[in-house]
Amino acid sequence: MKNKFEVKSIIKRLVSPIEQFFSPLSKKLNKINREISEKYNNSKYVRIFNHPVFFILPYIVLFSLIILLPTIISAALSLTYYNTIQFPDFIYLENYINLLTNDSVFLQSAIANTIKWGVIVGPAGYILSFFLAWLLSQVTHRMRTIYTLCIYSPSITGPIMMSVLWRVIFSGDQSGYINYVLLKLGLITNPIVFLQDPNLLFIIMVLIALWSSAGIGFLAMIAGMLNIDRTLYEAAYIDGIKNRWQEIFYITIPSMKPQMLFGAVMAIVGSFNVSGIASALSGGNPPPQYVGWMIMDHANDYGFIRYEMGYASAVAIILLVIVFVFNKVSYKLFGNNE
Amino acid sequence: MSIQNTMFNPKRYHKSQLKFHFVLLPLSIFMSLPIIFIINNAFKPLTELFAYPPKFFVRQPTLDNFRLLFDFSKESGIPMSRYLFNSVISATIVVILSVILSSITAFALSKLRFKAKNTLFKINTFALMFVPIAVAIPRYLIIVNMGLFNTYAAHIIPLLAMPVGLFLVKQFTDQVPDELLDAAKIDGASNWKIYTKVILPLVKPALVTVAVLSFQASWGNVEASNNLIDKESLRTLPFYLGTLMNSTGNVIASAGIGAVASLISFVPNLLIFIFLQNKVMESMAQSGIK
Numbered sequence: 040m041k042n043k044f045e046v047k048s049i050i051k052r053l054v055s056p057i058e059q060f061f062s063p064l065s066k067k068l069n070k071i072n073r074e075i076s077e078k079y080n081n082s083k084y085v086r087i088f089n090h091p092v093f094f095i096l097p098y099i100v101l102f103s104l105i106i107l108l109p110t111i112i113s114a115a116l117s118l119t120y121y122n123t124i125q126f127p128d129f130i131y132l133e134n135y136i137n138l139l140t141n142d143s144v145f146l147q148s149a150i151a152n153t154i155k156w157g158v159i160v161g162p163a164g165y166i167l168s169f170f171l172a173w174l175l176s177q178v179t180h181r182m183r184t185i186y187t188l189c190i191y192s193p194s195i196t197g198p199i200m201m202s203v204l205w206r207v208i209f210s211g212d213q214s215g216y217i218n219y220v221l222l223k224l225g226l227i228t229n230p231i232v233f234l235q236d237p238n239l240l241f242i243i244m245v246l247i248a249l250w251s252s253a254g255i256g257f258l259a260m261i262a263g264m265l266n267i268d269r270t271l272y273e274a275a276y277i278d279g280i281k282n283r284w285q286e287i288f289y290i291t292i293p294s295m296k297p298q299m300l301f302g303a304v305m306a307i308v309g310s311f312n313v314s315g316i317a318s319a320l321s322g323g324n325p326p327p328q329y330v331g332w333m334i335m336d337h338a339n340d341y342g343f344i345r346y347e348m349g350y351a352s353a354v355a356i357i358l359l360v361i362v363f364v365f366n367k368v369s370y371k372l373f374g375n376n377e
Numbered sequence: 378m379s380i381q382n383t384m385f386n387p388k389r390y391h392k393s394q395l396k397f398h399f400v401l402l403p404l405s406i407f408m409s410l411p412i413i414f415i416i417n418n419a420f421k422p423l424t425e426l427f428a429y430p431p432k433f434f435v436r437q438p439t440l441d442n443f444r445l446l447f448d449f450s451k452e453s454g455i456p457m458s459r460y461l462f463n464s465v466i467s468a469t470i471v472v473i474l475s476v477i478l479s480s481i482t483a484f485a486l487s488k489l490r491f492k493a494k495n496t497l498f499k500i501n502t503f504a505l506m507f508v509p510i511a512v513a514i515p516r517y518l519i520i521v522n523m524g525l526f527n528t529y530a531a532h533i534i535p536l537l538a539m540p541v542g543l544f545l546v547k548q549f550t551d552q553v554p555d556e557l558l559d560a561a562k563i564d565g566a567s568n569w570k571i572y573t574k575v576i577l578p579l580v581k582p583a584l585v586t587v588a589v590l591s592f593q594a595s596w597g598n599v600e601a602s603n604n605l606i607d608k609e610s611l612r613t614l615p616f617y618l619g620t621l622m623n624s625t626g627n628v629i630a631s632a633g634i635g636a637v638a639s640l641i642s643f644v645p646n647l648l649i650f651i652f653l654q655n656k657v658m659e660s661m662a663q664s665g666i667k
Contacts, residue, residue: 089568094485095497098478101538104519106504109512116515171404176385177397187658188651189405192412195593195646196639204411204639207418207632219430250408255541255590255661262661265386272385291385297665304505304666305541312508335508342514343604351514358508366506374666 110359117353123346134353145354148329149337152241153311153358156333157365159245161310164252165303171253172260173287187261194254205320209233209243234321237330244316244331254309256302263298264291300373304366311362314339334358415643418636419443426632442633449621449634455610457617464596464614467532471595472588475537479587483546484576488558489568498547502666504540513604520605531605532613536594542587548663549583550576583663585656593646615642 117134119127138145171190175183208216211232218230233239267290275290292299317331318324325332325340334354342351387394418426420438450457485491486498516535525531553576561571577584602616618638621631650657 091485091489091491091494091568094481094489094568094572095491098482098538098543099497101478101534102501102504102540104523105516105535105538106507106509106512106540108519109515110507112515112518113512174397174401177387178394178401179387179390182398182401184654186401186405188654189409191650192647193408195650196412196415196643204415208411208414214427214431216431216433223430250411253408258657259661259664262658263665265658266662267385269385295665298661300666301664308506308508339513348514355508355512355514362506362508 113352113355116349117356119349121347121349121352123348127349130349134350135357137350138353138357144329144332145334145337148332149334149354150357152330152332153334153361156245156248156313156331157307157310157361160248160252161306161365163245164249164310165256165306167249168253168257168302168306169260169299172257172264173291175261176264183261187258190253191258193251194257196251205243205247206234206322209320211235235327237328240317240321240326240330243320247316247320248310248313252306252309254305256305256309259298259301259305260295263295267291267294296373300369303369303373307362307365307369311358311365334361412643412647415636415639419640421633421636423633426636442637446621446634446637457614459610460612460614460617463529463532463611467529467613468592468595470529470533471536472591474533475539475542475591476584476587478537479539479542479546480550480577480580480584481572482543483550483580483583484572486543486547487550488553488555488571488576501540501543501547505544507540513600517604525605527606527608527611529611531611532595532598532601535601535605536591536598539587539591539594542590544666545586545660545664546580546583548665549580549660552663553579582656583660585653586660589649589653589657592649596646597642618642 116127118129118131120130120133121127175186175190178186210216210218211230211234213219213222213230215230215233217233218227221227222230231239233243271290271294272286275286280286280289312335314333314335317326317333318336321327321330325336335358338351338354338358340351341347341354414433417433417435419442420440421432421435422437422439422441425432425436447457486494486501520526520531520534523534525534557575558571561575566574597615598613599616599619602612606612618641621634621638
């Protein structure tokens with residue numbers, strides 16, 4: 040303690056001559072500053088500078104550059120043949136026609152897998168998040184904090200874990216954890232080759248996705264739930280609500296509709312945003328028999344491996360359309376119908 | 378059933394909460410198993426990493442894997458500290474800029490009056506649904522044409538416009554009462570003064586959330602290192618750690634290095650979330666879409 044004070048006083052002693060040296064200058068600067076601000080306050084300059092445009096312009100510029108413009112370029116490129124070396128060659132809808140009639144990998148694997156994925160992982164992860172949030176809202180603050188941390192943590196780590204952790208756990212030989220346990224229990228006699236078996240791989244992918252599904256939407260749902268007015272529940276019990284199911288359906292969900300919609304949007308985007316899980320797990324690109332081959336994988340394949348940018352853009356645009364359609368559905372379900 | 382035991386967010390422990398703990402406790406343990414596993418793995422000596430039967434917990438913790446990683450990075454042309462430095466610098470800049478950007482824009486969209494305000498917010502909400510990797514290709518073209526290829530800006534610029542962040546802060550700013558701003562205006566405060574003196578202190582929780590989200594986005598981002606940069610000395614840590622496991626070509630060494638690498642890339646995210654989670658939850662309460 041004493042030392043701290045000593046240090047402080049030493050610093051003061053060192054700094055004070057410098058301060059004294061600069062004090063006339065800084066006083067002068069302050070004066071000039073005050074004069075300027077008095078002169079220009081409410082003047083034309085300040086009023087112009089106060090215009091809302093200055094507040095939104097940086098974001099709009101960046102938003103356009105990073106999100107809007109790329110989408111438009113993508114849409115335009117999807118109508119061309121573009122191999123990144125020659126100038127794009129306009130070919131109308133040929134890319135789309137090829138995609139939807141000729142590309143069997145796209146039709147049988149990419150589209151089918153992505154929609155299957157979206158329909159399974161999206162709603163399941165969403166319901167799981169809601170259920171977890173509801174459970175968490177029923178316990179005291181301290182414990183809730185710890186549980187929340189545990190449940191949220193997988194969604195932070197997501198992709199990092201993929202190649203290191205899950206490949207070890209589901210390893211195809213007897214040193215894999217799951218295989219070891221199953222062998223030990225005598226349930227199987229030979230180790231199961233989890234990550235090369237097309238049927239099992241997809242199931243494992245779904246499990247991993249559900250494991251990391253409690254993300255930002257989940258946080259929003261807990262917060263929304265805790266924000267519900269307590270008296271609503273009391274009133275409802277007086278009005279004759281009997282059990283927790285009624286409580287959930289008549290009060291909890293209607294009171295947190297905005298958060299439910301936010302969670303739904305996040306769940307949909309998250310579940311369509313996947314790529315490369317199958318390759319990371321199985322260690323091969325493409326994965327065996329194109330299991331878990333997503334639309335995004337297809338786009339990356341054509342864009343960055345074969346350099347057929349036009350074709351890849353068409354794939355990406357189709358994905359955007361699919362995501363948009365699914366979101367429209369969730370807005371219908373949870374949106375405020377005013 | 379009495380009202381008492383169906384209350385959400387209870388103040389103190391009650392016997393009826395036991396059943397929730399009964400579900401939550403195993404679930405939380407199950408969810409955090411992989412993380413415990415990663416932490417344990419990083420300290421396992423090679424004999425334990427490849428032990429049969431496989432062991433979950435570490436028996437004789439060592440720092441061998443860390444040493445292995447540093448030795449390996451010494452041999453490669455660029456030391457690991459360089460990648461770490463790149464990651465830290467770009468994450469810091471991304472966090473600071475995206476917090477400023479989203480709060481200024483949210484203030485304007487929420488409290489200032491101008492044309493097309495609602496349309497802009499609608500476009501932003503629409504962009505929540507946006508799948509970023511869907512436009513990786515045109516984004517690459519734009520970055521190249523702006524002359525940002527092979528610069529730090531390639532790590533930073535693509536992450537700055539964060540529709541989710543703007544959305545969260547805007548919803549939070551909506552809760553600031555207009556009377557407060559009117560009072561400031563009567564005292565002669567300019568919009569910039571209102572923003573720095575009134576809005577910023579009040580929306581801090583939402584800004585913390587934006588900071589957490591943008592840090593997570595930046596820390597784990599490999600897209601820039603993959604597509605927008607081809608100079609090894611400008612690439613970031615997650616990219617380096619990702620390539621390590623493939624490039625060592627030595628299964629035994631790469632398992633140890635991989636375990637340490639995933640620990641390093643995951644711990645900062647977790648720590649930041651632990652320290653800031655209260656603020657995050659506070660801001661999430663306003664996060665709904667109407």
